Amino acid sequence: GAVVSQHPSRVICKSGTSVKIECRSLDFQATTMFWYRQFPKQSLMLMATSNEGSKATYEQGVEKDKFLINHASLTLSTLTVTSAHPEDSSFYICSARGWAPYNEQFFGPGTRLTVL
């Protein structure tokens, strides 16, 4: 159990285009989903937290107009990187947490974004 999927696994796009990444919890309902970014040989950096039906909460320094997050249902959250630029190239990973008292976050396989 506790499987989280991400789509696509890899995307290459031109500078100035927008890219949407989907995160789904396949076998449980996620009260909260999280979006992380990971640079090579570094640990995960939390970008934002999203709860179903409400606005996402962004970490300090993360541009909410560039990284749009929608959490439309208890099993789906999307991250849209708007007007992507080469510096947005990174490994994006989502996680999902189920109902209390279980606090585990289960991670998706990640999406490698390359902006040319």
Place this chain on the structure above:
Amino acid sequence: EDQVTQSPEALRLQEGESSSLNCSYTVSGLRGLFWYRQDPGKGPEFLFTLYSAGEEKEKERLKATLTKKESFLHITAPKPEDSATYLCAAAGNDYKLSFGAGTTVTVRA
């Protein structure tokens, strides 16, 4: 501010050579201490959650323990397939995870 520090950064082991990884944490209102395994180019794989000092959990060759300030991940008689980066994370009152930088373990046959 919540803080998680892992040591060592890298660990090279011979197959069968047991060792321990350290995770020191400073978190307001610990809601859980988590261990994950991450292989290159993949998302973290959940291993353990520890909630209170004195708690221990085991899975195959891995055993995680927790004190009020530290957690240890013991690898007993490791095999090459145990090679990975092991991440420690702590959740505070807001349930957000603060990650350590990770320990990259390489097990030679």
